[in-house]
Amino acid sequence: MPLTTSTKPALSVRSLMINLVLLFILGGCGSGSSNSNDSGSHLNPALPSVNLSASLSNLAYNGATTLSWTSSNTSSCTASGDWSGIKSTTGSQSISTLTANSNFILACSGTDGSSNDSVNVTVAAPAMPSVNLSASLSNLAYKGATTLSWTSSNTSSCTASGDWSGIKSTTGSQNISALTVDSNFILACSGTDGNSNDSVNITVAAPLPTLTFSATLSSVTQNSSTTLNWSTANATSCTASGDWSGSKATAGSKTTSTLFNDSQFILTCTGPGGTVNDMLNVAVVLNQNGTALLSWTPPTLNTDGSVLTDLAGYKIRYGISSGSYSETIITNNPGLSSYLVEDLASSTWYFMMTSFNSSGVESENSIEINKTIN
Numbered sequence: 001m002p003l004t005t006s007t008k009p010a011l012s013v014r015s016l017m018i019n020l021v022l023l024f025i026l027g028g029c030g031s032g033s034s035n036s037n038d039s040g041s042h043l044n045p046a047l048p049s050v051n052l053s054a055s056l057s058n059l060a061y062n063g064a065t066t067l068s069w070t071s072s073n074t075s076s077c078t079a080s081g082d083w084s085g086i087k088s089t090t091g092s093q094s095i096s097t098l099t100a101n102s103n104f105i106l107a108c109s110g111t112d113g114s115s116n117d118s119v120n121v122t123v124a125a126p127a128m129p130s131v132n133l134s135a136s137l138s139n140l141a142y143k144g145a146t147t148l149s150w151t152s153s154n155t156s157s158c159t160a161s162g163d164w165s166g167i168k169s170t171t172g173s174q175n176i177s178a179l180t181v182d183s184n185f186i187l188a189c190s191g192t193d194g195n196s197n198d199s200v201n202i203t204v205a206a207p208l209p210t211l212t213f214s215a216t217l218s219s220v221t222q223n224s225s226t227t228l229n230w231s232t233a234n235a236t237s238c239t240a241s242g243d244w245s246g247s248k249a250t251a252g253s254k255t256t257s258t259l260f261n262d263s264q265f266i267l268t269c270t271g272p273g274g275t276v277n278d279m280l281n282v283a284v285v286l287n288q289n290g291t292a293l294l295s296w297t298p299p300t301l302n303t304d305g306s307v308l309t310d311l312a313g314y315k316i317r318y319g320i321s322s323g324s325y326s327e328t329i330i331t332n333n334p335g336l337s338s339y340l341v342e343d344l345a346s347s348t349w350y351f352m353m354t355s356f357n358s359s360g361v362e363s364e365n366s367i368e369i370n371k372t373i374n
Contacts, residue, residue, distance in 0.1 A: 048074040048110035052117040061126040061193060064096035067104055067119065074108035074115070081105040081118065098123045126193035127154045133187045133198040142207040142273060145177035148185055148200065155189040155196070162186040162199065179204045206273035209235035213267050213278035220259055221285050223340045228265055228280065229253045235269040235276070242266040242279070257333060259284050260293075260340050290344040290373030292318075292351065298337055299355050299363065310358040316341065318351045322368060325352060348372040 048071060055066040070090045071077060077087040082102035083095065089108060101123050107116035129152060136147040151171045152158060158168040163183040164176065170189060182204050188197035210233045217226040231251040232238065238248040243263040244256065250269060262284050268277040294316065302308050311334040317325035318341060331339065334355075341351070350370045354362045 045112035046073045046110070047113050048072065048108055048115040050074070050077070050106055050108045050115045050117040052104065052106045052119050054104070054119045054121055057120065058122045058124075059098055060124050061099060062097045063123065064094060064098070065121055066092055066094050068092040069106050069117070071108040071115070073112065074110040077106055077108040079104070079106055095121075099126070127191070128194050129153065129155045129189050129191035129196040131155070131158070131187055131189045131196045131198040133185065133200050135185075135200045135202060138201065139203045139205075140179055141205050143178045143180055144204065145175060145179070146202060147173055147175050149173040150187055150198070152189045152196070154193065155191040158187055158189040160185070160187055163202075176202075180207070206271070207234045208273045209233065209269050209271035209276045211235070211238075211267065211269050211276045211278050213280060215265070215280050215282055217282070218280070219283040219285060221342065222260055222291065223258050223342045224284075225256045225258055226282055227253055227255045228267075230267055230278075232269045232271075232276075234273055235271040238267055238269040240265070240267055256282070257336070258331070258339065289342070290346070290371075292341045292344060292349060292371045292373075293338060294341060294351060294353070294369075295338040296353065296366070298334065303364075308357070312356055312358045312360075314339075314353055314355050315362065316351065316353045318349055320347045320349060322350045322370070325350070344371075344373045346373050 050069065050071045052067065052069040055068070056063070057065070059065060067083070069077070069087070069092070074089045077089055079085050079087050081104050083093070083104050087106060095104070098121065102121045103118060104121070105116060105118040107114060131150065131152045133148065133150040136149070137144070138146070140146060150158075150168070150173070155170045158170055160166050160168050162185050164174070164185050168187060176185070179202060183202045184199060185202070186197060186199040188195060211230065212232070213228070213230045215226045215228050220226050228244075230238070230248075230253075235250045238250055240246055240248050242265050244254070244265050248267065256263070256265070259282060263282045265280045265282065266277060268275060299311065300308055313330065313332040313334055314336065316329040316331070316339060317327065319326040329339070329341065348370055350368055352368045353366045354364070356362045
């Protein structure tokens with residue numbers, strides 16, 4: 001009995017331990033078997049993926065590219081960055097007239113999460129128009145000519161302004177003639193990406209003066225005179241030389257003094273554009289009869305001894321009898337100091353003269369002189 005009694009508890013303890021071990025093992029196995037589907041789902045989820053690309057990633061200004069994309073395990077996609085809106089999970093879209101570097105982003109989501117991709121597109125600077133305008137000659141004589149030439153790039157039309165006008169081709173040339181004043185020529189050209197212009201200045205010299213110079217008589221008899229006439233254009237002053245002198249107006253007339261010999265009259269006129277001169281020759285023809293050249297000293301005092309300030313001219317009287325004078329010559333030139341009396345027939349001629357002032361008062365008679373003409 002004691003032996004039997006002691007054995008049972010030992011068997012019971014061992015059996016209990018075996019049962020606990022089996023329960024632990026079975027419990028562990030049973031737990032893994034009943035949740036096998038859930039465990040697989042959380043360890044290997046179907047994550048979304050997106051791929052976005054551009055047909056061209058380096059564009060000219062205002063260029064275009066096509067964005068293309070695919071995705072997996074997604075149900076919706078949304079664009080952001082330099083595009084926007086809801087997009088299909090797979091597709092393409094043309095993007096045009098890009099003027100700046102751009103970044104396109106596409107985010108797609110699915111049951112087990114979301115994913116995104118992006119692409120950068122580089123855009124070149126705009127092709128700005130340029131114009132070059134030049135002149136074959138920029139410094140011209142009065143009424144001179146030059147040729148304008150021009151080229152342009154990235155342009156579609158050109159317009160002239162300033163001292164020319166009208167629509168011009170984008171490249172060309174044009175002759176400009178008979179310019180009389182300084183001129184400025186402007187050319188403005190436009191293109192897709194803007195406008196540009198260029199200009200050229202032409203300097204034109206002042207015109208040369210012109211002079212018209214003539215005499216009413218180019219041949220006179222001795223002791224006669226002629227009248228000089230002149231006119232100018234583009235002149236500011238004139239000067240006489242030769243057998244006359246002094247400053248002259250730019251247009252006028254002048255009767256010469258009594259001419260005894262062939263004479264030469266020169267007129268020089270000046271203006272902003274330069275100097276011009278002309279010369280007239282007047283021939284003096286000797287009379288067929290005799291002549292007498294009278295010379296005297298112009299008076300300087302009145303009879304009362306005062307200074308003579310208004311001498312006006314002389315009267316020359318002559319004839320073939322002493323003290324009886326049939327001929328009289330009056331000259332209103334107080335600057336004369338000689339006079340040639342012409343056309344004297346063969347005889348002895350007697351001469352006497354007086355001077356007179358601006359009031360017509362005459363001096364006393366000079367001494368009488370004579371000359372015999374054979």
